[in-house]
Amino acid sequence: MNELFKKGRETLGREVRLIQGNQAMSEGAIYAGARFFAGYPITPSSEIAEDCSKVMLKVGGVYMQMEDEIASIAAVIGASLAGAKAFTATSGPGFSLMQENLGVAVMGEVPCVVINVQRRGPSTGLSTKPAQGDIMQLRWGRHGDQSVIALCPATVSECFAMTVTAFNFAEKFRVPVIVAPDEIVAHMRETFSLPEPGEVEVIDRKKPSGSPKDYKPFVADADGVAPLAAYGSEYVFHVSSSMHGPDGYSNNDPANAAWRVAQLHRKIEMHRDEIVITKNFATEDADVLMIAFGATTRASRAAALELRKQGIKAGVLQLITLWPFADREVATLADKVKTVIVPEMNYSGQVAGEVQRVLGSGADIRRVNSYNGEVITPQEIRRVIS
Amino acid sequence: MSHATGVRYLKEGMLPHMWCSGCGIGVMLGAMLRAFEELGYRNADTVVVTGIGCTGKADDYLVTHALHTTHGRALAYATGIKAFNPKLHVVVLMGDGDSVTIGGNHFIHAARRNIDLTAIIINNFNYGMTGGQVSATTPGGRYTSTTSWGNPERDFDICALAEVAGANYVARETPYHGWEMKELIKEALNKKGFSLVEVFSPCPTHFGKNNEMRQTREMLDWLKEKGLPVEQYRKLSVAEQENHFAIGKLVDRDATDFNTRYEEIRARATAL
Amino acid sequence: MGKKERYEIILAGSGGQGLVLAGIMLGEAAVLEGRNVVQTQSYGIASRGGLSLAEVIIDREEIIYQQVQEPDIILALTEEALEKYAALAEKGVRIFYDTTLAKPRAGENLTGYPFTKIASDLGNVASVNILSLGAMTAAVPMVKTESLAGVIRKRFQGKALEMNLEALRKGVELI
Known part of the structure; x- marks a missing residue:
């Protein structure tokens, strides 16, 4: 599943650099095809925003510094529905602010990636110091009842590889994926060599086919995941944070609600073996x-x-x-x-x-x-x- | 001039709509859809973003692209959509609670960025969906379910806020003037940069009931008497203006929008 | 001191002395020589002042634990930093310190130079980090001086490049 990860330190014949975990994550995102970043500066994740502010201009993407983390994840979800591979990066306080809208990505089945560099709390705590205190927040931070995928790298190479994997999971399963390194890994510099394009698998979301009239954005294929159109395409569609039916329109019927909630959990359960990396x-x-x-x-x-x-x-x-x-x-x-x-x-x-x-x-x-x-x-x- | 109905953007079988009799949201929605039609908007090129509240239910009636979001954050979602695909027509429908109470920060920043969105705000001076609580646009002294003895706070002037924050286009209308509303929405949609049309709307169910305007008619009359065409309003003394509000086009300017500026910077960056 | 397979280095001082950058450049020099590097840092919230630490581990093998455990060489650019580490000199850790900012101490493995003053006399106090690295790498073969010069050439241009190469040379000459 993850070639780069298996290859480890095989770096002969390539440019080897000393780069930070944060930089490896932004390079991983760009490698995976991310073309939209919206974020708000926060230690110890700010280097990701700084990298993206430069790179996005060069690769035809868009970087936006939003007014807060609430807006950042919202813009990421909006851009994703407009067809972008989109992501944001933050740390504890900002991650807390993102929770409600992260739930929209779960409910609306919107692919996106959130990097949460874990720092010591509680509250604003020790902003420059490492921690692994958000483990439960990753899983249960949102209200309601939902499953989520969270990955945690331990090396700079894994920062890159797991960011690519995060985008792959996000795109494949139409879910938000969180990458949650601790401050040590995010700020550590380590020998790293960037894989060639095509060397690491990059997955894009399934697009709908067939008549646009028949397109239902929440009717899953056999793999538990529905194809996702982009705003602006002929497949005109609705996405809602509120309970909705197969067509994305409001639907408060109990049977529909039960189907929706179960479906959101089930698609992750179905692919559990692929998702769980140890x-x-x-x-x-x-x-x-x-x-x-x-x-x-x-x-x-x-x-x-x-x-x-x-x-x-x-x-x-x-x-x-x-x-x-x-x-x-x-x-x-x-x-x-x-x-x-x-x-x-x-x-x-x-x-x-x-x-x-x-x-x-x-x-x-x-x-x-x-x-x-x-x-x-x-x-x-x-x-x-x- | 043909008579646009806007029906091509309406989902079949959804009428009559859910809003209370006398509410202005339906009038606004009709005006917006007619404006879409008169401008020749394709459903596939149009995205309507909504927040939470009475106005936030509007997307259920539409067959354009739509995104129904969280309370207060619609503009931030819309910003992501427009920033990534500037070709789309992105319209954001919000109430006063959504846009300038919980979402005030996003509102001023969307205006400051001058991102090419059109925000249409139904301002009914209170929280309709949750039972008529006070909002940031409830006038001082007015009664709501959470200001039983009168509102101790002052209200926001949404249009003034948009103007100082940098919006390119600002207009205000009431449901009493449906045709004018449609014309203003058309101008707003056509304007590159951030545009705002604020619609002062009756809420006879809550705000009216709590403020001796239980009948729709009374609320509409209140809006009709208070609202003066902007030229007329500007001639009044400051003291007289206190008792009125301006309707019509309040701001019209052509500062460069976010996407254009971003592309200019991109050209500079890639030239290096 | 003969060349070892693994070096653990601590660069300590206060925020603003360019220690993290020194750690990065030292690490990059080792990368140029085909070795594995892990560089970490510890700092407070202030961009200037406060104890600031950069750690570098250079190894032919995979570097598993990321922190320095048994330092070979320590650079201390402030009294606070020297105070923290001086005792390690007795255990065989080579300590270089700045006599401009720290009180001179006698003892084996303790080497003091007025790094800051020399850098200042060169007209660029900010080059104290490179000057110190020059002295350290001349005394202990963690990386070749040429590799450090290569890194400096990659990172700087024009006048800054000249100044930093000069600082490196001055550092090397101290030994």
């Missing part, structure tokens, strides 16, 4: 399993290497897709190990809670949490073993 590091014979995501993956891998030097068989399960949660992958691996550790940069153990849900309330899950704005070190993780 990566295993030395898990085959592991007695100790660290379940990690974002920057803590790196500390966990370093901790695992150290533990193996001490004769303790440790491995790491990296969750790249945070939502939908990797229930099956977690359960399968955790079943074989003696100890499960979940390190994360939050107080409440947001991912540990999910792991607990999967493994059952009796399972012994060792939590490592940092919430002072500093990263988790390999030593801190190792400490829970000895």
Whole structure:
């Protein structure tokens, strides 16, 4: 599914650069075909806006700095319906402001990508410091009842690859997709080489065919996803944030509402195996399993290497897709190990809670949490073993 | 001149509409659709964006492209549509709560950007759909379901707000003057840059009921007496103006719109 | 000091001294030499002042954990930065510091130069970062001086290029 991801560090013969995670995400977006960015400056995501303000002019796209994050996601959804691959980038406070309109993208099945660079809260918190405290907000931040896809890269190359993947998922499944690196990964610079055009798969949304008169923007094909026309095409269509029927017009019938809500969840459930991306590091014979995501993956891998030097068989399960949660992958691996550790940069153990849900309330899950704005070190993780 | 009906933009089987008897939204919608027809708008080239509230229900009656959005944010959605595809006719329908109360920030910024949208605002001086609560355009002292002893706040002059924020075209009309309204909407649609037509509308169900104008007729008479053609209004003293409002075309200018400016900058950037 | 496979470097000082840029240029020089680099930074909300840190890890192998754990070399451009790291000198960490802004300290592995004053005398106090890098890379072969010069040539033009190359040269000459 994701060639670039599998290829890893194979960069021979290409220009290798030292670039930031934020820049890799804007390059990933452009690579994926994004031609509209609307955003509002906020640390630690502003570099993405700055990059896009320059690049969009050159590639025939449009960059807009809106009056706030509410307007930014709204403009992104509008542009997407006009046919653009569109995205925005923000951080905690801005992400909170986007929630209501993000729900419109879910309800209206509008492809778009939101990058939420996670910084330490609560509230405006420590604006320049990393955190992984938005995990539940990614999933449950909106009112109502809806599914969402959220990805979390741990390296600069993954920032690029997961942004391309985010657009692919958004386009393929007509959903908003959130990419949520922590500040460390977003601001870190790492060796990176840009894939050639065509080297990484780029997916475009399904367009309608047949008579425009018969086009119904919410009647799904067998894959659970309906084709999407663009404003200005002969396929004249309605999109609504309110409950609507197959044609997009208001429809308050209970049977219709049940069908709509279930359909929005089901299309993600149907493609769960494709959407859930995880990566295993030395898990085959592991007695100790660290379940990690974002920057803590790196500390966990370093901790695992150290533990193996001490004769303790440790491995790491990296969750790249945070939502939908990797229930099956977690359960399968955790079943074989003696100890499960979940390190994360939050107080409440947001991912540990999910792991607990999967493994059952009796399972012994060792939590490592940092919430002072500093990263988790390999030593801190190792400490829970000895 | 042929008589445009606007019926080609109307969804079949939807009439009679949902709005209360005496409400001005239907009159506005009729005027807008006739304006579309007289300008030769194709359904496929036209996008109507709505917010939430009584006016926000208007898209259900249309067979143009449409986007029904969240409360207050319609202009921001429309901005994305127009910025990405400047060829589209993008019209935004909002109430006073939508446009200048919860959505005031988007309103002034859309005007400041001078993005080529046409906003049509039905101003009925209160929140109709939720039961007649006070809004940012409820006149001071007036009664609503949340200002039972009179509104302690002052009201926004939406047209003045649009003018100082940079809109290229600003007009105001009442449902008492349907033909004039259509003509103003046509001018607004034709104007490149941000254009606004504000429609002062009766809300006999709530605002009228709470302010001794329970009958539609009373509300219409109120609007008719208070509304003076702009030339006449400008001749009044400031004290006299307090008791009236101007109708007609209030602002008409030709500052460069957002998309044109963006393309100028693009030309500069790509020339390097 | 012979050339190693892996270097961990900390550049510390205050916001506005160009430490993050120095970290990036050092990293870019290593990239030019075909090595893996991870560069991170830590800073407060102010663009000027406050403790500012840039970390660089250079390795032939994949760099797993992104933070410096066992620094080889530290640059301290302020008293606050030197205070934070001075004790590491005893453990064998090579520390270069700026005697213009930090109190001189005696001890093995502690090397002080008036980097800021020299840069200022050159007519460009902002080149203190490059000048320091010049001295550090001359003393410890993390990257070749030519690679750093290559990075500077890519990043700057005209007068700024000349000034920065001159700063690099002056730094190298200190050693």
